Amino acid sequence: MERWICGICGYVYDEGKEGTPFAALPDSWVCPLCSAPKSAFSPAGAPAQPDAPAAPAKPVEDLKELSAGELSVVCSNLARGCEKQYKDREAALFRELADFFAAGTAPVSDPDPEGLMDRIRRDLEEEYPALSGAAVAASDRGTQRICVWGEKVTRMLDSLLTRYRTEGEDFLQNTQVWVCTVCGFVYVGDAPPEICPVCKVPAWKFEKIEGRV
Amino acid sequence: MAKRMAVRNLRLCTKDCLCLYVCPTGATDTENSIIDTEKCLGCGVCADACPSGAISMVPLEYPPQQKKAEAVVARANVLARSKALQEQTARQLARQAREDGLYRLLTAVTKSVRLVNEDLLREAGYMLPQGAPAHALLQSLVEAPPAGFPVEAARELLARIPCNEPEGKEP
Ligand code: SF4
Ligand code: SF4
Ligand SMILES: [Fe+2]
Numbered sequence: 106m107e108r109w110i111c112g113i114c115g116y117v118y119d120e121g122k123e124g125t126p127f128a129a130l131p132d133s134w135v136c137p138l139c140s141a142p143k144s145a146f147s148p149a150g151a152p153a154q155p156d157a158p159a160a161p162a163k164p165v166e167d168l169k170e171l172s173a174g175e176l177s178v179v180c181s182n183l184a185r186g187c188e189k190q191y192k193d194r195e196a197a198l199f200r201e202l203a204d205f206f207a208a209g210t211a212p213v214s215d216p217d218p219e220g221l222m223d224r225i226r227r228d229l230e231e232e233y234p235a236l237s238g239a240a241v242a243a244s245d246r247g248t249q250r251i252c253v254w255g256e257k258v259t260r261m262l263d264s265l266l267t268r269y270r271t272e273g274e275d276f277l278q279n280t281q282v283w284v285c286t287v288c289g290f291v292y293v294g295d296a297p298p299e300i301c302p303v304c305k306v307p308a309w310k311f312e313k314i315e316g317r318v
Numbered sequence: 319m320a321k322r323m324a325v326r327n328l329r330l331c332t333k334d335c336l337c338l339y340v341c342p343t344g345a346t347d348t349e350n351s352i353i354d355t356e357k358c359l360g361c362g363v364c365a366d367a368c369p370s371g372a373i374s375m376v377p378l379e380y381p382p383q384q385k386k387a388e389a390v391v392a393r394a395n396v397l398a399r400s401k402a403l404q405e406q407t408a409r410q411l412a413r414q415a416r417e418d419g420l421y422r423l424l425t426a427v428t429k430s431v432r433l434v435n436e437d438l439l440r441e442a443g444y445m446l447p448q449g450a451p452a453h454a455l456l457q458s459l460v461e462a463p464p465a466g467f468p469v470e471a472a473r474e475l476l477a478r479i480p481c482n483e484p485e486g487k488e489p
Contacts, residue, residue: 202468209466224404243390258430262430276419
């Protein structure tokens with residue numbers, strides 16, 4: 106009797122409770138929580154991934170100057186910080202700065218979905234392991250947390266974009282796309298999950314993405 | 319001056335009214351359900367009595383945020399740049415999308431990447447609006463504003479949110 110764990114959302118498939126061995130499930134079976142494919146599961150206890158591989162000694166570019174896109178994110182994040190502290194006026198001011206930088210963000214020339222997916226995969230394969238390695242070395246558990254959350258959310262984006270590439274519009278017809286407004290987890294289904302599989306907030310924290318009006 | 323102040327979360331408040339009975343100043347009894355900050359002494363009796371956990375005692379001062387190792391911040395900045403590019407790419411692709419499903423998916427990706435990046439930069443030093451990195455950033459923007467930058471908004475922020483640690487430390 107084994108327990109299998111979804112590498113994207115953490116759903117546990119308990120063979121003892123389900124009655125069917127994981128291996129006997131059809132290939133078309135998907136995670137009941139996040140729709141990840143069977144291949145995203147690994148047996149409980151198995152080291153999911155070698156934790157924090159020695160950070161590749163790739164030199165880090167010096168990025169002292171934040172780009173407009175990043176400045177917008179810094180400011181929208183600080184706006185949220187002010188909201189949490191019930192500082193409404195300050196939140197509005199930071200949002201004004203965030204909008205200024207968003208408007209000034211340089212457009213990407215020839216954006217294409219493949220390039221987007223490549224970048225997402227590079228984050229998963231290189232950047233998250235490197236950051237989480239540095240965080241472990243510095244005993245920085247806050248940064249380890251965002252690596253855990255961010256990696257799961259990013260894996261889900263990779264999986265959804267991949268599904269869209271194979272299934273096209275059929276994948277999303279007559280169903281909804283939801284975003285957890287706390288951690289960014291994206292979920293496809295008629296209703297949002299009861300709790301966010303990544304950050305555990307309740308369903309009402311999910312935003313439904315509306316189509317064009 | 320009180321070091322904290324009661325704030326009622328209207329979403330959680332079930333109108334059981336215990337806070338009305340216990341507040342020594344009547345600060346909790348208002349026509350708009352928002353606790354009167356002028357009257358609140360910060361004693362916390364209402365928060366203890368509330369059966370719904372609807373009242374938070376919000377601090378007026380915050381301790382300095384955790385210091386971050388340079389190696390961590392450097393790595394986080396690299397990832398943040400990658401996320402910012404993804405957000406912008408997804409936004410442009412959403413704009414171009416003809417199909418409804420694709421449009422919704424890419425809009426979700428745009429929002430998702432922004433949220434992940436906010437969390438990342440928060441951990442990389444921009445956790446508190448009161449922190450030195452946030453202040454140094456606002457200060458540098460006021461001193462050398464990019465074209466069209468709303469300088470007044472940044473000035474007002476600097477005036478309204480005092481820095482809670484020795485300044486001069488770069489993010
Ligand atoms: S005690 Fe709590 S639930 Fe009752 S009215 Fe006050 S805030 Fe609302
Ligand atoms: S903290 Fe004390 S004074 Fe302020 S609202 Fe609550 S009970 Fe009243
Ligand atoms: Fe979440």
